[in-house]
Amino acid sequence: MARRLHLFLLSVVAGCGFAAPGVHAQSQAEAVGGTEQTPQVVEPEVERREVKPIKVPTENFEIGPFVGTIGIEDFGSSLVYGSRLAYHFTEDLFAEAVVGTAKAGKTSYEDLSGAAQLLTDKQRQFTYYDIAAGWNVLPGEVFFGHKRAMPAAVYTTLGVGSTRFAGDDHFTVALGAGLRLIVNDWLALHVDARDHMFKTDLLGKEKLTQNLEFTLSATAFF
């Protein structure tokens, strides 16, 4: 059986070997004849078509106010408010610029001593800006009740900026995480936690202060 198969395959290979040069010669003759008999009459006039990109209205910016509470180290917690502007580069990455302001309270020393004031009223104003890179770590849908599903993302941000407090500007690193809920075509709601870290020697010894902030914000895409 194996021998018969072997012979069959051999004959097929041999047959192809004899037949192929014939086919080749024939097609060559046709090609030569073709060019002699029919010179090119029509010049191709097809221009390469430029495909113009369609411009769909883009909405990569997000802007809105926020309000919340900030714990200014040694100075109690205060109301904080401000504005944020984000630009979405890809579905995963965005950049964010944030400005915010709060009025610091009193240290416990000031409260207990009664009269002593460490800072003037103007110096108590706590104002910051930061520019951050953000990453949508956990994108997906969240469900509200039985009928409503909303696109959402848990994101983290890492930024650098400056904080003006106690009459001085401080280099600040801001580390944050938040949840963005896309409510409808243009509106998003955010819940954010952010730590503004900077060094200060305000109370004698230089130390790194942690100023934790929790905010709620509403932003519009445009």
Added chain:
Amino acid sequence: MRRYVIALCLLLGWLAAVPASARAPIEVVVKDPYIDLHTGPGRGFPVTVSIERGVTIELIRQRTDWIEVRTARGQKGWVNRSQLEDTLTTDGEPVKVAGPTPEARTEHKWEIGVATGQLSGAEVISLNGAYALTDTLLVRADVSQFLGSSSNGWIGTVGLAHVFMPQWRISPFIGVGGGILHVSPKATLVDTQDRTDTAAYGALGFRGFLSDRFLLQAEYRSIVVFTDRDDNEENDEWLVGFTYFF
């Protein structure tokens, strides 16, 4: 003043929210056997609707690489830019949606970026932009704030940069420029006079493509500050940052 800026930001935010509905609809026809509509602008959002070949869809808005579409039957969803390239316009022409391409690496015109680093021991936050005159020559401008232990201040410069091999994944560049430096010494020191001086710099750095729209840039600058004292002041600056190009 600060309050007005914040109020303006808020106002802009709400103005931007007013939908622009007076645009002519952009329509395309599905050419692939089907395309999937996601519930949100991202690969992680579930597919709830598939649109078959021959159906006309309207393109509503684009967020990053995702386009929201609507069918005549009112079905809505988000489609990736790459999948829309397999559709035809209503005139039967191929569709290309505006967005980043590999060619943008050498053909882009604008760059905008942020960087951080150190300037003679002070921390620096820098906002920078560039315009490409050719694929190797850039006009650059930047504004930086520096925050040190003895003084704070601002520096703004304008300059030129030459990128040696823009088509390479990582390319070296050199630059020169000049600008203004403003220093305010901290209140705890004796000499508390603010100074504004002109400055010039020479720069050497590397830039590497992270994707078709991002660059990672690192550079060293030697800055000479022309003071009105007897000696000029020399400063070293190191910067690392991300740049977005378009």
